[in-house]
Amino acid sequence: MALQRKWILILFAAPTVLFYLFFFISPLLNTVYNSLFDWNGLSDKTFIFIDNYINLFQDEIFIRSLKNTFYWVFLVLFVQIPFGFFLAYFLYLKVKGFKFLRTVFFIPVVTSTVAVALVFSFIYEPNFGIINAFLREIGLGHLTTAWLSDELTAMTAVSVPFVWQNIGLMMVIIYAGLQSIPDEIIEAGEIDGVGFFQKIIHIVIPMIKNVLIVCLVLGVTYAFKLFDYVLLLTNGGPIHRTEVTGTYMYIKGFQELNYGYGNSIAVTMTIIVLFLSVIINKGLKSKG
């Protein structure tokens, strides 16, 4: 009977496990393995051990792409999460039209990145785009520019859709966290007459610290994986100004056929994300 049970369970689990090993785990291990070779994807591989990684950290464009990606992490921390927090907090304080507002705030999250990118390509369009049209309207025509190809504005322009699209996701996660705060704690604060910001800093944020950590880990992962916007809006240009690690991996692997090098970028990205996730979880949670 016990033996029979074992085989039945294996029969249940095997298709999924084999499928996952073949299409997920094995590619994951392949990335690590292939990052140790000089290979264009077609001809013979040459084992070069960690040379790809050594070159990577002397590659100015890679360093810039890494800086740009960390700029996104910074934006998640100081713009996306705070914005999501205030949306959630104000909704939590009870407002008229709660359902409508929450529905609207979350719409960008379920919209495809391609649609969002195209909408933003309209917003930035030099001739009829909202920004330039608005600037002309209020007599600031001299400030108009081609936002996505101007060296000074391109990185900011390409970051806005990235930050905007997932504010709604941060909002719903934080809102769920706020709902778990016991009423007595909020009420106690009210009786003591603490001010708005004091209440947020000393009562609310400590209570939802773990939820904020989840948001941060999610945001870090997103900064490293969502490079659709760059691919669609600027393709890394002008002159690598908007390159992020994802697009650089893509260019190295598929356009320059430097497959081994591309894989070393992928591995570096994954290690950074896992490392930051562990640090954020361990570092912040232990204090509480």
Place this chain on the structure above:
Amino acid sequence: MKVEAPVTERQTNIPAHVKKTRKKERNLNIFKYIFLWGYALITVGLFIWVTLTAFKDNTQIFTNPFGLPESYSFSNFAEAWTGANMSQFFVNSLIVSVISVSLCLFLGATLSFVIARFRFRGNGLLYALFVLGLAIPLQSLILPIFFRMDNIGLRDSLLGLILVYTALNLPKTVFLLVGFMKGIPSELEEAAIIDGCGYWKIFSKVIVPISKPGLATAGILVFIAAWNEYVFATVLISSDAARTLPLGLASFQTSYASAYGLIAAGVVISVIPVLIVYILLQEQIIKGMTAGSVKG
């Protein structure tokens, strides 16, 4: 938020600092509404602007970017749907999304059943192997997955895309389903065992029907992810016939570079199905996307 019984200003025994707090509260309330409704207005405004643009021709778009269109002709929509082949992309996306969801739920449910309902050595490890997939940026798998699909001859095919989407969405599916199935009381299963049901019957007649809400949540999330996915599709698919909606839409940027009305129509067409799914099943989607984040 609880507010004390209303106190009129005439009462003289209100201390000054309380009055000040009241005023602050009123200001906060005004700010709250401006912040929330202002942000909502911007979001809705963007969608309306794109929709209006879809009804305009280029002359109108350039001379009157914010105004209402002169007439509501659906020519841009018709041109996008038939001329630019969106109907084909739409069907491709539907095929890929629906089959990915089915496959993902089947593979996810059978494994989750084993992980959630049975105790054996290596159970935790098996679960960890799948949840690991949640922690890594999936897009970093793009190079090896391209080669894997190329090797087995499934690059540039809808089937290949389905298999990739299924694999990429398994971690999330298993995570949600294991969580759900662990909450099912074991008496139900025991009753089924006493009735002499085999394992397959317990799974299909007891566990799956009870897990329907969990399956629905996972299914919707996988559907939205597959419907919207762009990066893997653009790498794997090269022929026009196998393009999905996001790919087709992105290709408008180059092949219809200055046909802004047409691009806007394409955006509207691609967003509408997901918007309908979202508005109908909002609660489940939000619950699914926040699952596990609060217990932390």
